[in-house]
Amino acid sequence: MASIAEERKAPSFPIREMTYWLDGGKDVTELKERVMLELERDPLWRVSDHPNLTLAQTRERAMTKVRRIADLAISRPIEETGHRMSLVSVVDAGFWTRVGVHFGLFFGALQGQATPAQLAYWMSRGALSMQGITGCFGMTELGHGSNVAGLETTATFDPKTDEFVVHSPTLTSTKWWIGGAAHTATHCAVYAQLVVDGKRYGTKTFVVQLRDTKTFELMPGVNIGDLGKKMGRDQIDNGWIRFTHVRIPRSHMLMKHTKVLRSGKVIEPPLAQLAYGALIQGRVLMVSDSANVAKRALTIATRYAAVRRQFSDGTPGAPENKLLDYPIHQHRLLPLMAQTFAMTFAAREMTAGYTRLMSQLSAVGDAKGAEAQEVIKNLKETHATSAGLKAFCTWMCLNIIDQCRQSLGGHGYSSYTGLSQAYSDFAVHCTWEGDNTILTLQCGRYLVATALEARNGQPLPSNLSYLADAQKAAAPAGSSPDEVCALATLKAAWSSVAANAIRTAVRDFEAGLAKGLSKDNAYEFSSAARLHAARMHTYTYLLHRFDAQVAQSPGALRPILTRLARLFGAHSAVQHSGEFLLAGFYSPAQVDALKAFVSTACAELRPDAVPLTDAFGYSDYVINSPLGRYDGNVYEKYFELVTELNPQKPVPYFDSVIRPLLERTNDRDDGPELEFDGEE
Amino acid sequence: MASIAEERKAPSFPIREMTYWLDGGKDVTELKERVMLELERDPLWRVSDHPNLTLAQTRERAMTKVRRIADLAISRPIEETGHRMSLVSVVDAGFWTRVGVHFGLFFGALQGQATPAQLAYWMSRGALSMQGITGCFGMTELGHGSNVAGLETTATFDPKTDEFVVHSPTLTSTKWWIGGAAHTATHCAVYAQLVVDGKRYGTKTFVVQLRDTKTFELMPGVNIGDLGKKMGRDQIDNGWIRFTHVRIPRSHMLMKHTKVLRSGKVIEPPLAQLAYGALIQGRVLMVSDSANVAKRALTIATRYAAVRRQFSDGTPGAPENKLLDYPIHQHRLLPLMAQTFAMTFAAREMTAGYTRLMSQLSAVGDAKGAEAQEVIKNLKETHATSAGLKAFCTWMCLNIIDQCRQSLGGHGYSSYTGLSQAYSDFAVHCTWEGDNTILTLQCGRYLVATALEARNGQPLPSNLSYLADAQKAAAPAGSSPDEVCALATLKAAWSSVAANAIRTAVRDFEAGLAKGLSKDNAYEFSSAARLHAARMHTYTYLLHRFDAQVAQSPGALRPILTRLARLFGAHSAVQHSGEFLLAGFYSPAQVDALKAFVSTACAELRPDAVPLTDAFGYSDYVINSPLGRYDGNVYEKYFELVTELNPQKPVPYFDSVIRPLLERTNDRDDGPELEFDGEE
Known part of the structure; x- marks a missing residue:
């Protein structure tokens, strides 16, 4: 516990202010804290014993909670319900789905597709409040x-x-x-x-x-x-x-x-x-969920790494080293931390964009003219961006969960430390509400079509305005890490790589057409390049939005947020270094500088690692893992939980199975020795 | 079912001969088939209902099988037991562990660490046969x-x-x-x-x-x-x-x-x-297991992709397209197929190398002289190579399982289609018997140390002889996919990239020493570069061993194996394209050629995809997934299995939980209206 206390002595930024900024304001943080407390104190909401429930028990317990959430959903302000559900999604993802199917999908279908009279009818039948209808x-x-x-x-x-x-x-x-x-x-x-x-x-x-x-x-x-x-x-x-x-x-x-x-x-x-507007909402929610679930995973992995000690450098009497002090462990976790911030900010901007779009859609109603065309253009843009973000953020989060789980060593394999179930629960996000691969291809198709339109003189939509800048962007002259990894330089680098990837996808698409393929088949022909373009575009989008959020952030937070944004941009660039060399943006020496920068940035962020998890603001109840406890008392609480949930009993099948095994004698029948066997 | 039958009409290679080659001979194939039949017919070995067992049932059933396997282990030839256990590991990984703990770890400790008299004592107590002792x-x-x-x-x-x-x-x-x-x-x-x-x-x-x-x-x-x-x-x-x-x-x-x-x-x-020789065995087994589990995952994903149809190109009356006909789906699966062959051959060579080492070790006994030093050198080499292979093959297989699972779409999320449990079971391979990250660092440390020794005139060990060749290797002049992706060129390319990565790790290590760090701390300082060097080395090793196996393979198999080896080399190179550009081996145009080659190779392998899964030779029992059935009758058998295991019953908690929810009336108390509330 002293190990973790010393981590909090000198954060480089005000933790509480960071929480407000991430949550979207002090009010929101306080509301979330009220909701966390309310969940934690209600025995219905115990989650630490989930691993020991059977399938039947799991389902029944979930159903008993449906009523509580339904009553709260209709009696409390919608904003509170939103925050409650987003916490529930982290704490108890399967239950979130059980509730979401009614309120989000079933009632959402009524809201989006019923006429006013139909909606009124179903409301009167209790379809919103689950009174009479589920x-x-x-x-x-x-x-x-x-x-x-x-x-x-x-x-x-x-x-x-x-x-x-x-x-x-x-x-x-x-x-x-x-x-x-x-x-x-x-x-x-x-x-x-x-x-x-x-x-x-x-x-x-x-x-x-x-x-x-x-x-x-x-x-x-x-x-x-x-x-x-x-x-x-x-x-x-x-x-x-x-x-x-x-x-x-x-x-x-x-x-x-x-x-x-x-x-x-x-x-x-x-x-x-x-009618397609409704599809976007689920995707926007999943970008938020990716950020939130990643926060929990990183809280567990980072705090454990500040407590777990393994190997010493041989100094007699010295304690072993904290995992978090190993450069390789910093490399494992801190780039994921930067990704988590990137997803958080993308979710915020995507949510705002979605809200704007929905009010445009309801304002335009059934109109057809130029106004409707403008809304449809915005719809397409939001659709494509949300498709790419949903795919790459859910993949990113799934990877974060598993990397965090692996970073716990053997304890990551226990069901009581939280991340194996998080992985299993989260994995479906990559498939439902649009299979990720198909969504990336849709995003890529939009990029190709938009690039072709731009070639024909159409203006670029705002999410692709970087394409125009990309051509003007100049590679840095020097190859020091600071020159190469300035945030503006990284943005230009990513823009130029994304532009290059889109050009390649257009080239492949046109090569398909030139072969005489139909438009659809030419798109299939270019699918690998399309997927790649969607990935490069989405990373570029994430970095640009990250940068925009840094620019708006309170001054006290800007240094650490800048560091995280640069780590995000540089680490992602190292992962795709070939693309940067191919696009001719960075030279080989500059790619070496990117790698050096990642190491330096990890080392510089190291002292803030635990404070950053504190800033995520999840209570121990939400973290739901003895290894991720705020106070660092991991071994005692882990042992307590395991022994409480698995009290020792006599082996139930000793008499029927084990004793006969231990006490058996050989029963093998080799037959009589035959008289003539020696005769040959 | 017609969909899959047509896949088998014209394989480009003799399927049965491939099975013999992969298994190591006709005898081995026939032995494995006998064992598969024996498992399949024994009701104790039912595995399709595993998802519906509770933890207690799962453990008890496993224990009932221990006796069967123990009796077989002591009465049947050791080779047969080896093959049985390697099949069991694919079918029922957790049970394999339960048995392996006794025979592999406990008895292995006795064999490796007991004196002859001690071993005789424990044998007489029944420690081998589980008679009296578990x-x-x-x-x-x-x-x-x-x-x-x-x-x-x-x-x-x-x-x-x-x-x-x-x-x-x-x-x-x-x-x-x-x-x-x-x-x-x-x-x-x-x-x-x-x-x-x-x-x-x-x-x-x-x-x-x-x-x-x-x-x-x-x-x-x-x-x-x-x-x-x-x-x-x-x-x-x-x-x-x-x-x-x-x-x-x-x-x-x-x-x-x-x-x-x-x-x-x-x-x-x-x-x-x-004493460290014993550590290697588990790692070698895990390389084999990675190959075998990957074969099962690919069989399920590939066969399903040959049956599942989704979207049509609009031709009226035409059936929808098979997933496997989409270029993007070929990109998802066929490089994984190539990886699986690479792991299979690496496992074969690693196993042979381990067996040689063990007989050297037992021959040298307690001797100390030059001979012992030679064995220790071989031990270090095998240790480092097996550490790298264990880490990267288990990571590779874990990725293959999850990619295959995701390629099944929503059905991959069902417990009855086999891959979610495969993932959960396999994941621990990345942690136990040496955490992967630590193993890669050990491998990297060996590479740095050996490179430094070579600089001082020591001869290169055989697994690093490519370093000498790497300097002589010339990049291809042209940039056609055939020039760039000839197997010899890919080998030279990988050797040169690995050599470059090792040089960088040495550079970082020496930079650490130059800063005044101790040797151990200089190694920590260079850990990111060491991990990277181990990865590049292991991929190079995999490609070289793949090539060596192709060279020894029967003529009829050589064309398809060559195609797979080239796909493995080229696809892995695309994934790390930055390294090839940094090493200056390939030009940007040649990297484009690599990418084009991957697409072409996937398309060329497409017609052999299902025949390749047939060549893996796993029976439907071992595959244990309705989606991976040999006959392609996926929907009927999936429906049958789900309905058999989940017979419909009345909802058990309707009266206690659901009825009160549906029938509740509002019970909210807003209080009386206060007389003075309108007065302000």
Whole structure:
């Protein structure tokens, strides 16, 4: 404990002020602290015993908490609910999903796709407050995930009865991965092919009742099964659903965009793109979640590294060295710390941009003119940026969790130290709400298309304005680490590398066209270059946003934030050093300087490592790992937790299994010796 | 199923012959097939239901299998046992560990460290056959893992009674992570500080009885607890052990190397290094295991990608495209396939080298002269190479598992598709038997030391002979992919990059010395460069061994193996392209050619992707994933497995939890309206 106390003696920055800045203000910090205390004191919210619960116990406990969160969600201000959920996502990711399926996906579908009258109807049925209705979200099928347009479930209009008939025609059309279906939901927002008079109109959304709200019996024609054990997030009961000619009123199709009239006439919306805005929200949330989960992982790894000692330099009587004092350990953790700050700031800017976009979207309504076109342009830009950020931030966070876990040595493999479950819980972020690889390709496609438009004289959107600067950017003359790694120089370097990667993707795309490929196939042909361009673009975006945030930060924080921003830019550049040499921005000697700078920056940040984790402001309850405790009392508390949760009992299968093993005698039958065996 | 059948119509190589070559001969393949059939038919060995077992069930089932494997291990030829265990490691990694702790670690300690009389004694007590004795391995402590010399447990000689007193003096000296301690072991090979007459002689090994072999009661002074849930490998019951003045006969210290005579006189061995040979075996096994586990992961991912279809190019009535036909999906999987072959061949050569070393070691015995020095040199070389290979192959395999899992999309998150558990089980390979980061630094230290010796005129050891060639190697003149990616050119390129990285590590080490640092601290100072040198060296080693195996391979296999070797070399080079540009081996245009070659090589290997998984020769039982089935019947079998293991039942907590949620009414108390509230 003395080991960690000495870490806090002389931080180079005011810790509390950093917390306010990261949280977005003193008020927010205090609100989060109130919420953390409220969670910590409620016995329902115990999380340290999660590793010892069975699947059934895990799910039941999660459900008991749903009511608490639902009551708070409707009685407390929305901002508080937002902060509560973002903490819950770090503390108890699977439970967050169980709640999020109702409020975010099911109710979100109503909000985004219902007409005002439909929304009012479902509100009156209790769909917001979970009074009478619990919802789930039926998009994915066994055979279709990313390709939503290819879903097989059908909703066929029956003009005779004014109903839709919802049906799963094949095994692969079985709804799959539906969170809340196995145990929770009474209703489902089902994505199905709208069929009217034999004609298909594409995938629309229909509210289908799954269970009787009084008895929880399945409704006629509805078949549901449990998907059982998953890699993580076992708090949420994913299930499969098959529909066999299930009839729902016509008015249960959500008709904000496409409408089906009583006559069967289908009215399609003027601007289908406007419906895609809702997809962005989940991605923005996942960028925030990446930052938050990374903060927890780094808090655990960094504090442990300030307490754990291993090997000494031989001085008699001297204690062994702290892990954190080894240059290699600094190299393992501190660049990840810089990445975490980069994600935090990107999440902040992305959230603000998303909020702006949503108010533009609601202002423009159903209009079509130039104004709508402008909003659609902004939508595309936000869509592409959020796609790239979602993909690379979730990958970055997943890597941070595992690197932090590995940095704990063997103790990282225990379920009681927190990071193995964090990894399993987090991993799905790389797949759902848009598979990362597909999102990167979408981002890359946008980059190629925008670069081609710019070549034709269109103005560059703001997130790509660096392309114009990139050409003017000059490489530094000298090769000292300070020249090479000035923040402005790193920004120019990254801009130039991203511009180069986009040029290469355009080149490959055009080479595909020149071969006579269709536009889509030319995009496929250029997919490796597109993915690469999306990565370079996203890193460049992260560094530019980091820099912008540093410029706005309080003066007392600017030195350390600048150091972190430079480490982020330089370390990422070393990881992709080939690209910098290829783009001709840095010389080989300058790349050597980048590497030297990373080592120096790690050493300079070393004394602030623990204070930086303090600034993240997570209580021991949220950290939920004896190795990441604020007071550094790791061994005692780890031992206590393990022994409390695993009290020693006699080996249950000693008599039945072990004794017979130990007491067995050889029972091998080699047969009689044959009389003639010596005769040959 | 037709989708996968068409994949097998025209492989470019004879599949069966490839299997023989990978396994090491037709005999070996047939033996492995017999073992796979035997496992598959024995109901004890069912593994597809593992996700649904509780921790207690998992452990009990594993223990019931121990007897079967123990009987087979003592009655069947050792070669067969080796192959059985290597299959078991893929099918049931945690069980492999439970068995391995006894046979590999406990009995291995006896074999390696006991005198002949001691070994005979323990054999007669049933320590090999698990008749009367089950063993565990007590090295790691709560506070010490990597630094074995720093272990705190003491074994103090009591000359009055001719006993050792084994004692855990502190909380951090508690033995921790001891596999088999919680439920299985009667005896433990305990690593403790030998103390005689107040003097410490370093860490030695002592056999301590933990439990009564008849009743399984703990022995006096022995305290054991259960470490409970882990990230993976729950089949093995890791525990903690505390010793409170436990007395054992002097003859229970293993005295092959250091001896304690009746008088208390301590005789230390002439060549302490010779004791380190045993450490290498585990590392060699983990290189093999990396290759084998990667084969399983790739089989699942590749076969699924040949069946899963998503998105179409719009041709009416045409089926959607196979994932495997997307260039980006080929980029995701086929370089991993090449890595898997590289690891397979490295494992083969490493195993042969280890076997040679062991026979040298046993031939040289206790001799001291030039011969012994030669063996010690070989030991150091093998130690360093195996350390680097263990680290980078386990990291490589862990990455392969997760990339393969992510390539399954959402289905990769199900516990029934096999790869999430594979990841959790495998992850510990990066930590135990030498934490990867520490091993890479050891390898790097060897490289620096050897390079310095070579500068002083010492001959280069065989694993570093490429350093001499590297200086002569000429970069290709042209920049066509074929020139740049000829196997000989890639080898020269990698040699030159590794040589450069070693030079840089030497430079940093010497810069540390020049600053006045001690030798050890200069090594710490150069740790980032050392780690990098170890990585470059190990990739170079992998490519050189791959090339050597290609040269020895049957003619019919050589074209495809050459293609894989070139893809391995080129893809790894693209991943580290900065190093090739820094080393001045490739020009920017040639690096572009490398990237183009990777795309072409992936496209050329695409038609052989499924045949390559067939050549790995794992039966559906070993693959243990409905998505990786040989016949491609993925959806039906996945659905069957999920529904069989999770039969639908009424929601157990409907009445207690869900009904009150749905039926609750608002219970919020806003208080009376106060008379004076409108008055201000």
